Amino acid sequence: MSLSRRQFIRSSAQVTVAANLAIAGAAPVYSAPSSSANKNPLVSIKPESKALVFIMLDGGNDAFNMLVPSSNSHYQEYKKTRSNLALDQSELLSLNGFKDQDGRHFGLHPSMPEVKHLFEQNKLAFVANIGPMITPVDKSLFYNQSANLPLGLMSHSDQFKHWQTARPELRINRGWFGLLSDSLQANQASPRIPMNISLAGNNIMQNGFHSGAYSITDEGSVGLVINEVPNQLNKLLLKNFEASLNQNYPNDPFRQSYLSMTRQSQAQHQLFKEALEGTKLKTQFSNTELSQQLRKVAQSIKSAKALDHKQQTFFLRYIGWDHHDELLNNQGKMLKVLSKALGEFQQSLDELGIADQVVTFTGSDFGRTLTSNGNGTDHGWGGNTLVMGNQVRGGQVFGQYPKLSLGKDNPLDIGDGVLIPTLATDELYAELALWFGVEKNQLDLLFPNLKNFPAKLGKGSLKALIRA
Structure with missing residues (x-):
């Protein structure tokens, strides 16, 4: 029997729709972990219009070349320790007007003018000097192996997970x-x-x-290709596919479940797309993936009411910070991307009010x-991070920036300049959660x-980080 072109298209739609789904990324984009756990609230949260945006610098950022002591004596200590990886003192972007409790002035990596x-x-x-910890760790306890250390200390997979879960004594998949x-x-x-909206799956x-x-994605929610590109072929495919979605398969629970989730996914895509359509931005974002992702985050926060949200969280992942080699060149390029993206994002939030x-x-x-391994650095522990926003008490370095000397002269150095953190991630997260x-x-x-951890750590206190 011969088939007309139209009959062929209609009869083959069932086969080709799977390919269209894969191309579109239209497999369900929202997955709620199944659990028999009690669904009563774990904690009470005041309903306010707020958003937390987390950017994971995936791979281990060399944070002591991001934030550098610039006053002469402290810089000389830094230069001696960092040897061939030390940034030139004259190239540092000075953080004018700030000095810490130890009298240190600081400068930023020269690739970060927007952050300055x-x-x-x-x-x-x-x-300063923050990392996952279970309890405070003393150098002597570390050496006699009696310290209560995070699982898989200095392991990418474990430390990546601990930053998300705040449970470094466990390997769990809840954050x-x-x-x-x-x-x-x-x-x-x-x-x-x-x-919870993710730009990283x-x-x-x-x-x-x-x-x-x-x-x-950095282009927004993802739907069916056959629905996004309005041409004659896609209209025919969509008509047949919609008929398939409306079928019931009582004897095939897998197929029934898949179709149900696909219907939900496509419906959510339409809602998300429509909610963001009216949010326009004049702020110019760089043509990097991180900048474009943060552009979409800004639009999503502005559209929170249309999305039926009060609070929101966002997760982004900037991969490539494992600089065992070519640290100076590669980190400089990546810090430039990060700095520009942060500056553009904050500008867009101001623009949107x-x-x-x-x-x-x-x-x-x-x-x-x-210490240098020749042309890069190896895995450590404590590092520096940043917090940004109008409600942040900016222009300060919170926590205790460590000495950058090595060996017996540094109570935090447990070998090769691996520093014991003086702040636990929990202490930062507690301040963010309170806000x-x-x-x-x-x-x-x-x-x-x-x-x-003590409620107040003196030099390590974060109690004034964010305005109430």
Whole structure:
């Protein structure tokens, strides 16, 4: 029997739709982890229009070449330790007017002029020598192997996970953003678009007991190609595909479940696309993936009401910081991308009138060795990170920036310039969670190890990091 062209298209639509789904990325973009866990709220959260934006610098940023002591005696110590990896003192971008409790002045890597500007506008602060910890660690305890250390210390996979879960004593796949979502959406009907939005696909940080991430790209939510490109062929394919979606397969639960999830995915895509359509930006973003992703984050926060959101979390992943070789060249290029993206993002939030409701922060697997391995650095522990936003008490370096000497002269050096952190990630996360609306007396429920650290650490205190 011969087939007409139209008959062929209609009869083959069932076969070709799978390929169209794969091309479009239309497999369900929201996945809520299944669990029999009680869906009662873990913590109480005050409902406010706020967003937390986390950028994971994946691979281990050499943070002591990002934030560098610039006053003469401290710079000389840095230069001696870092040897061939030391930045030239004259090239550092001076953080004018700031010095820490030890009298140190600081400069930034020369690739970060936008971050310097944000720091001097009091919209960005640094957090010094931070890392995942279970309890405070003393150098002598580390050497006699009695210290309670994070699992897989200095391992990419483990430290990457610990930054997301704040549970370095365990290997789990639930993160604290996910637990926030569990609490805010407990015992509620499934939201049209989940409050956890990821620019990096499924991730641990936004996984809760019954919450997951809604994945988008730097171009927005992803739907069916045959629905996005309106031509005659796609109209025919779509008509046949929609008929397939409306079929019931009572004897095939796998197919029934897949079609149900695909229908939900496409419906969510349409809602997300329509919610963001009216949000225009004049701010010019660089043509890098990170900048374009942050552009979409800004539009998503501005569209929170249309998305039926109060609070939101965002997860981004900037990969490539494992600089065992060519550190100076490669890190300089990547810090330039990061700095530009942060400057553009903050400018866009100001333009949209939402800058007061957003806090952005970075993390990285670990800091790196202060010593050179020849042309790069190896895995470390403590490092420096940054926090940005109108509500951040910017223009400061919080925590205790460490001595950069080596060996017995440095109580934090456990070998090759691997530094014991003086701040736990939990302490930073507690401040962020408080700002987000979590009740102070419930922070231990989110961060069980927080009780192991004093409420006030003197030089290490973060209590004034974010305005109430």
